Amino acid sequence: xxxxxxxxxxxxxAKTWVGTPYHHAGQVKxxxxxxxxxxxxxxxxxxxxxxxxxxxxxxxxxxxxxxxLYLGGVMQFCDQVEELLPADIAVWKIGRCYSHGAIVxxxxxxxxAHVGRGTYLENVDQAPNLTQNRxxxxxxxxxxKFFRLKRWM
Numbered sequence: 526x527x528x529x530x531x532x533x534x535x536x537x538x539a540k541t542w543v544g545t546p547y548h549h550a551g552q553v554k555x556x557x558x559x560x561x562x563x564x565x566x567x568x569x570x571x572x573x574x575x576x577x578x579x580x581x582x583x584x585x586x587x588x589x590x591x592x593x594l595y596l597g598g599v600m601q602f603c604d605q606v607e608e609l610l611p612a613d614i615a616v617w618k619i620g621r622c623y624s625h626g627a628i629v630x631x632x633x634x635x636x637x638a639h640v641g642r643g644t645y646l647e648n649v650d651q652a653p654n655l656t657q658n659r660x661x662x663x664x665x666x667x668x669x670k671f672f673r674l675k676r677w678m
Contacts (some may be wrong), residue, residue: 528677532612533538534571539636540626542567549584560626561595563638566616567628573674575600594668596623603672617655617667625655627629629671 541554552566554677562579569576582594599616606613610631617625627637633649649655655667 531571531573531677532610535567535573535612535628536630538571539563539567539630540646542638542644543646545635545638547638547640547643550579550582558638558644560638561598562589563636564599564626564628565643570603573676577601591621593622595626598627599672601676604678606671606673609671614671614672615649616670619654623668623670625667 542558542563545553545555545558545563547559549559550562551557551559552568558566561582566580568574573578574613576668577598579598596616599614600605603614609615609629611629611631613629614627615627615632615635616623617627619625625637625639627635629635630646634646635648636644638644639654
């Protein structure tokens with residue numbers, strides 16, 4: 526697999542964040558991070574992107590806006606893909622727009638940060654917050670899109 530060493534570095538770095546508490550807009554391993562800042566910190570610390578500047582965002586921005594701010598940020602560095610490889614990114618539509626991201630370890634295993642749970646390894650198939658989208662009546666699962674760093678395309 527091309528870029529295997531870089532992908533392994535991303536996964537290894539992501540694992541060092543497991544156990545970090547959830548903190549809105551936090552960027553400190555062991556102290557606090559959210560799902561957006563986790564992605565930025567992990568990929569930057571692994572040396573595969575420059576650390577991005579993240580503009581201010583409120584805790585509940587995704588409940589009141591349809592503008593795809595999260596996807597816009599991800600797409601600065603990534604392109605959408607259909608098939609997943611380790612260290613790719615999954616982004617779910619939660620609320621009115623795509624607003625929750627995770628690092629793919631080995632699908633369906635992901636590492637992500639979530640309110641009330643912190644940063645942890647989870648099987649997507651057993652994740653009620655990802656398999657249900659309360660914003661869409663009758664939804665079986667939250668819509669999800671997959672992304673890969675442009676340099677790995």
